[in-house]
Amino acid sequence: MKSYSNTYMFLYVSALVVIIAVVLSLVSLGLKPRREANVQAEKALQILKASGYAHVERAQAIAAFDSLAEEEPSRSDGEMYRIRCADGSTGHVIPLQGKGLWGAIWGYAVLSDDLTTIKGVSFAHKSETPGLGAKISEEAFERSFEGKKLYDADGHFVSVKVVPKGKGETIAEENRVDAISGATITSRGVDKMLADGFQRIKE
Amino acid sequence: MSNIFNIFVRSVFIDNMVFAYFLGMCSYLAVSKDVKTAFGLGLAVSFVLAVTVPVNYLMDKYLLQAGALSWLGERFASVDLSFLSLILFIAVIAGIVQLLEMVMERYLPALYMALGIFLPLIAVNCAILGGSLFMQEKNFPTVIHSFSYALGSGLGWLLAIVAFAAIRERLKFSNIPEPLRGNGIAYIITGLLGIGFMAFLGI
Amino acid sequence: MKKYLGPLSKDNPILVQTLGVCSALAVTAQMKPAVVMALSVTVVCAFSNLIISLLRNTIPPRIRIIVQLLVVSFFVILVDQLLQAMLYDVSKILSVFVGLIITNCIIMGRLEAFALSHKPLPSLVDGVMNGLGYGFVLVVVAFFRELLGSGTLWNHPVVPASWYAAGYMNNGLMILPPMALILVGVMIWVNNSLTS
Numbered sequence: 169m170k171s172y173s174n175t176y177m178f179l180y181v182s183a184l185v186v187i188i189a190v191v192l193s194l195v196s197l198g199l200k201p202r203r204e205a206n207v208q209a210e211k212a213l214q215i216l217k218a219s220g221y222a223h224v225e226r227a228q229a230i231a232a233f234d235s236l237a238e239e240e241p242s243r244s245d246g247e248m249y250r251i252r253c254a255d256g257s258t259g260h261v262i263p264l265q266g267k268g269l270w271g272a273i274w275g276y277a278v279l280s281d282d283l284t285t286i287k288g289v290s291f292a293h294k295s296e297t298p299g300l301g302a303k304i305s306e307e308a309f310e311r312s313f314e315g316k317k318l319y320d321a322d323g324h325f326v327s328v329k330v331v332p333k334g335k336g337e338t339i340a341e342e343n344r345v346d347a348i349s350g351a352t353i354t355s356r357g358v359d360k361m362l363a364d365g366f367q368r369i370k371e
Numbered sequence: 372m373s374n375i376f377n378i379f380v381r382s383v384f385i386d387n388m389v390f391a392y393f394l395g396m397c398s399y400l401a402v403s404k405d406v407k408t409a410f411g412l413g414l415a416v417s418f419v420l421a422v423t424v425p426v427n428y429l430m431d432k433y434l435l436q437a438g439a440l441s442w443l444g445e446r447f448a449s450v451d452l453s454f455l456s457l458i459l460f461i462a463v464i465a466g467i468v469q470l471l472e473m474v475m476e477r478y479l480p481a482l483y484m485a486l487g488i489f490l491p492l493i494a495v496n497c498a499i500l501g502g503s504l505f506m507q508e509k510n511f512p513t514v515i516h517s518f519s520y521a522l523g524s525g526l527g528w529l530l531a532i533v534a535f536a537a538i539r540e541r542l543k544f545s546n547i548p549e550p551l552r553g554n555g556i557a558y559i560i561t562g563l564l565g566i567g568f569m570a571f572l573g574i
Numbered sequence: 575m576k577k578y579l580g581p582l583s584k585d586n587p588i589l590v591q592t593l594g595v596c597s598a599l600a601v602t603a604q605m606k607p608a609v610v611m612a613l614s615v616t617v618v619c620a621f622s623n624l625i626i627s628l629l630r631n632t633i634p635p636r637i638r639i640i641v642q643l644l645v646v647s648f649f650v651i652l653v654d655q656l657l658q659a660m661l662y663d664v665s666k667i668l669s670v671f672v673g674l675i676i677t678n679c680i681i682m683g684r685l686e687a688f689a690l691s692h693k694p695l696p697s698l699v700d701g702v703m704n705g706l707g708y709g710f711v712l713v714v715v716a717f718f719r720e721l722l723g724s725g726t727l728w729n730h731p732v733v734p735a736s737w738y739a740a741g742y743m744n745n746g747l748m749i750l751p752p753m754a755l756i757l758v759g760v761m762i763w764v765n766n767s768l769t770s
Contacts, residue, residue, distance in 0.1 A: 172634035181637055181644075188648045195652060199659035206662040226662070271508075294669070297603065300749060350749060393751045396595040397679040457673055458647055465640045473636070488686055494639050495677040497596045504673070550766035551759075554592060558759030565752030 205230075210292075215261050217310075218278040218290035220254025237261065248369075253278065259287045262369055266361025269353040271295040273304065273361060279318075283369065286328060289313045291358065301354030309348060317342045318366055327366045330359035375519045378511075382523030388498045389531035390568035395498030398489045399532050400557050409536035410529070411482045412489065415471060417525025419493055420502050423464050424521035425514050427503040430459060432514075460503045461494075468494040498528055535561065578699055581707035587680045588711045588758060589765045594680035597671065598712055598758060599751040605728050607667045608716035609709070611675070614668060616705025618649045619681045623701035626689040633690075642685045643676070650675045680708055715757045723748030 209226050212233035216224050224232055237251040240260075249261040259278040266273050275291035291304040303309055316328045320343055329336065329344045332352070336344045347355035388394045395416065402412045433439055435456050472490055475483045483490065493499060502524050511517045539557060547556050587593045594615070601607045622645050626633075633641050654672050657665035675681070684704050689697040720726055722745045725733035733742065747753055 172636070177634045177637050180632070180634065181640060184641060184644050188644060192648065192651055192655070195655050199655055202659040203655075206658065210662065210666075267508075297600065300603070350746060393599050394596060396599065396755075397593050400595060401592040457676070461643055461647065461676060462640065465643045469637065469639045472639075488683060491639050491686055492679050492682055494643065495679055495682045497674065497677050500673060500677050548763070551763045554589070555759050555762035555766060558755045558762060562752040562755030562759065565755060566747070566750070569750070569752075 214290040214292060215249065215251065215276050215278070218261070218276045218288040219251050219259055220278075220288055222307075251278065253287055255287075257281065257287070260369075262365055264291075264361050264365040266357050266364065268293050268296045268304075268357040269301050269351070270297070273354070273357055275305075275361070277313075277362070277365065284317055284319055286313050286316045286318070293354075296354050297351070300348065300351040303348045303351065304354060304358055309345075312345045315342070316345060325366075325370055327363040330355045330362070375516055378516055379519045379523040382520050383527040383530065386524070387527040387531060387568070388501065388524050389528055390565055392501065393565065394501040395496050395528055396561075398492060398496055399528075399535070400554070400561065402486065402489050403532050403536040403539055403557070405540060406533060406536045408482070408485045409532045411479075412486060412493075413525075413529025413532050415475075415486070415490070415493060416496065416498065416528050417522065419464065419467055419471060419496075419499055420521040420525040420528075421518065422467050423460075423499060424502050424506050424524075425518045426463055426467075427460050428506055428511065428514050428517040430463070431456065431507055435459070456504075456507065460500060464499055464503070465494045498524070535564070578703050581700075581703040582710065583707075583765060584769050586707045586711065586765065587683070587704050588708055589762050591680075591683065593683045594678055594708050595758070597674045597678055598708075598715060599754045600674060601671060602712055602716040602719050602754050603723065603749050604720045604726075605713065605716045607671070608712040610664055610667045611671055612705070612709030612712045614650075614653055614671075614675055615678055615680065615708055616702060617653060618646060618675055618678075619684060619705045620698055620701035621649050622646045622681055623684055623689040623697040624694055626685050627692060627694040627697035630690050638690070642682060646681050646685075647676050680704055711758065711761060714761065715754055718757055719748045719753060723753075 206226075209229040212229040213224060213226065215237065216229065216233060219236070221232070221236075237249045240248050240250045247263060251259050251261055253259045258281050260281070260283060262277045262279060264275045264277055271294040273291060273293040273296065275289060277289045278287045279285065280287055289310050291310060293302060293305060296302045296304065313328065318325060318327055320326045320340055326339070326343050329339055330347045331339065331344050332347045332355070333349065336346075347359075382388075385391065389396070389399055398412060398416075403409045431439070433442065468491065471493070472483075475486075475490065502521055506517050506520060509520070511520065535557075538560065542556060551559075581587060583589075585591065588595060588598055597611060597615075601611045622642075625645050626642060629641070650672055654665065654669060657668055684700060688700045692700070717727070720728075721732065725731060725738075725744050733744075
């Protein structure tokens with residue numbers, strides 16, 4: 169068998185790494201505008217979904233968003249928007265960020281004008297399990313948040329808790345949502361993400 | 372100190388790579404036909420984990436994380452190279468496995484032959500990459516903690532594959548339909564073991 | 575020619591070679607990710623096989639694993655970038671599994687077993703066929719898991735509402751990974767019966 173010198177091997181790998189890095193960087197750079205546009209459209213779609221506009225075409229997403237929302241100075245360091253919801257009322261868009269089982273989860277909550285009631289939410293995740301944790305971005309789970317309140321009957325801030333069916337008896341129905349069965353950790357992640365996000369705007 | 376031990380025990384039994392996360396299945400199913408080879412592979416996997424996870428931990432801490440490069444100087448504090456994690460982790464793993472292969476070919480030829488293609492496949496064993504990726508998520512305070520985690524994960528994998536090999540050796544004496552013998556029944560049993568193991572998830 | 579049909583049944587990567595199992599567990603709870611994964615693996619396997627085969631006489635054995643991984647990672651990231659720009663919805667499903675494709679033992683396995691010792695064109699075909707064999711198993715498992723576990727197919731509800739009202743319940747166990755293992759076991763049973 170031919171014997172390769174150490175220099176050859178080193179140069180071989182280095183050359184390969186350089187070629188790959190260059191080609192990938194060029195591709196990435198070239199595709200960047202389209203990618204960025206897609207990401208922005210995705211964000212617009214999410215916020216629109218949380219505001220009650222369920223079926224917007226991706227191509228129109230950014231235009232629709234621009235016509236309905238405007239940025240407002242936020243009390244925390246995330247960006248906040250005021251948006252005209254599908255039902256005509258004004259809502260406040262709160263960004264959310266958290267950790268799921270396998271990676272980051274995030275989303276937007278649209279709150280009523282007085283910041284006490286959820287009008288809609290929209291969740292996204294990077295790598296949750298399809299059929300389990302990934303269900304947080306499905307309509308059924310998201311719609312279960314509509315109308316839920318951040319404050320309990322005595323006016324205390326409780327956020328909206330995500331608890332397994334049958335375990336949340338002590339919490340008022342308006343302050344809780346059913347967790348996804350089989351996706352304990354992802355559900356807990358959502359619970360914490362909401363608490364953190366809402367806590368920030370409370371201050 | 373107890374925390375390090377805690378992490379170790381947890382990763383052997385509760386966060387078991389095979390039964391809780393279903394990682395490393397290919398080699399697990401293919402090399403569990405007899406206990407001796409299974410044990411050998413288990414040791415190899417443990418060794419690779421125990422070396423690559425701490426190395427990747429240090430690389431992540433001082434090179435990749437957001438703000439990791441601040442030891443180089445103030446202006447590097449905002450650099451975030453974490454998008455390179457995947458490829459650098461894999462590079463480290465590939466290097467270690469190549470090393471292991473060379474050592475095994477020279478000093479443990481019987482095991483080397485028995486493992487066949489599954490020795491280089493350790494490089495793409497999802498349990499190994501999974502170990503490094505989980506380590507990133509878990510934010511261990513020191514490299515010793517990450518080592519404890521890695522060793523525990525490896526031994527957990529080893530226990531799983533050896534136990535399974537023992538079961539399969541016994542299976543040779545039972546009356547299984549011809550087409551189901553070997554691989555078929557192996558998958559089904561692993562599935563059943565997995566279901567049983569889910570009981571641990573509540574801890 | 576017959577030899578190339580091997581990976582579809584007699585030499586199926588998942589059912590016979592025991593490769594690519596991890597991803598078969600992770601992505602088969604629904605059909606859509608299963609199909610995206612199957613196509614991506616096929617593309618990456620085919621092209622990685624091609625490149626490594628072209629380079630096969632120049633690669634020093636001591637560093638071949640690193641070289642293989644570099645080539646595979648290149649194609650996976652390339653596919654991911656192209657999808658993010660062109661087919662964003664599909665890329666959302668895929669980016670999760672990018673790591674899983676790079677470590678997919680089928681790709682590495684075929685590189686070691688075939689591409690390193692065969693000419694480029696047969697290697698390309700081998701990559702495609704193994705990808706398809708893998709995809710076939712994935713789609714079948716995903717079909718059953720989604721249908722029985724969520725009552726949907728390709729995210730469209732299939733089980734009539736009247737059935738649910740009558741007491742039919744989705745089999746939650748199907749969504750969990752161990753069921754995928756059991757389903758593959760059954761497929762092996764069928765495959766072995768048909769091929770022996």
